[in-house]
Amino acid sequence: MKTFIFILLLFTSTVVYSTELLDAIKIDNNTILLRFSDRAIYSTSLSDDKKNISLEIKKTKNQIGKNSVRFDSELIKEIFVTTKNSNLLVNIMLKTNSGFNTFQLPYSNSIIIDVFDWNKVSAVEDKYRSGLFAYESSLYKQSINLFNESKGQLNTARSMLGIVYLLEDSLEASFNQLTIAARNNSTIPDVYAALSQIYSEKGSLTKAQYFKSKFLTSLSIRDSNYQYPQLIFTKSNMDSLKLDEFVDTSDVDLEVVANNERFSNLFDEDADRKKTESVAKNQLENEDAFLGMKNFLKYIIIGLLILILFIISLYLKWRKTRVAIQNKDAKNSFEQELKQITSKVKNDGGIVVDRTDVSENYKPKVDVKKKETQSGKLTKESNIKSTDTDKKIEAKELLSAINDIRSSNINISPNNPELDNNELKSKLYSKFNVDSSRNNQ
Secondary structure, three states, X not given: OHHHHHHHHHHHHOOOOOEEEEEEEEEEOOEEEEEEOOOOOEEEEEOOOOOXXXXXXXXXXXXXXXXXXXXXXXXXXXXXXXXXXXXXEEEEEEOOOOEEEEEEOOOOOEEEEEEEOHHHOOXXXXXXXXXXXXXXXXXHHHHHHHHHHHOOOOHHHHHHHHXXXXXXXXXXXXXXXXXXXXXXXXXXOHHHHHHHHHHHHOOOXXXXXXXXXXXXXXXXXXXXXXXXXXXXXXXXXXXXXXXXXXXXXXXXXXXXHHHHHHHOOOOOOOOOHHHHHHHHHHHHHHHHHHHHHHHXXXXXXXXXXXXXXXXXXXXXXXXXXHHHHHXXXXXXXXXXXXXXXXHHHHHOOOOOOOOOOOOOOOOOOOOHHHHHHHHHHHHHHHHHHHHHHHHHHHHHHHHHHHHHHHHOOOOOOOOOOOOOOHHHHHHHHHHHOOOHHHHHO
């Protein structure tokens, strides 16, 4: 039964996805953001010719409605999305030999693929990209040092520095870096999510809503009720944090409009993009529902078949055991009855011959006196039977002769009681082969 449950769980687990690819966004010329419904587990590789970046995301389902997306950028040509064994494969085709960084963000559950040209990497950018490698490897202290050295010239370095400080629970340092990065229109969406959470926990709901709006806009999420993960901060650090004013009402409207224009394009610039995406999403949902139901029914049938086979095997095992018990009982009963009959025959003076004993030494024991008596009786009875047989033969012959005489034309004189009729005598003598002349003498 445990084996059956294990097999059933094994079959059902193959259709369970831990996360979904919901969107793919080009956030600047050579940077792609892949947004997931949950934190993804992934691995990356670069082809030998450095023109193909491959990402394999574990247990992930494609929900974007497209398998290929074209990008008009300096280094990126196109991306392809395929599925293999419940894993998602993302292949990014490059126009020229390039390098790349990949890292995951805590709020949006996004993976960013940042492609760059090795020939154009400056000393400052090299430190920033080294900081990204350290961040990707969870080496936060090393990444802080490298981001600090490059934040003066690269706003993305400052943005990542603020996020790393946040992960290290250094709220004041994080807030300062995130604030400056947001003023410079950071392209890292989680900068705005982090500021929204900080303002929300400090009770500044207006600014919290403002930064949440910027966060959703940067990800092209139109659902204002969209929920995203929240980090946990130490209460004492949050209580000691002092917030500075840095955004006024006029700036909010201008920045929201600018970012709406910047991040509105996901895959194409068609005016009916929203309608097309909605139709594609509905079709995909219908297909997924059908495939899900089909897979569910398939695994239910397989489970029932396994259960039936399991029950049949139990029945056959029980039947085999039952037959063996019945055969054993029958054998014991037969042997007991045989012993009783054998004992009774022996008590009555009979002889029991064991037909199963094929040895030459086996001879049934017979009483000698009884054997002699029986032999004498048999001889006497044989003699009596022989005499009786001779008499019966003579009687039959006599009757036959008389019948022949009766059927013949012999005239027997009634006046001659001694039967001296010569013809009669001749017939009788002839019948019994007796010489008539010797008889007359």
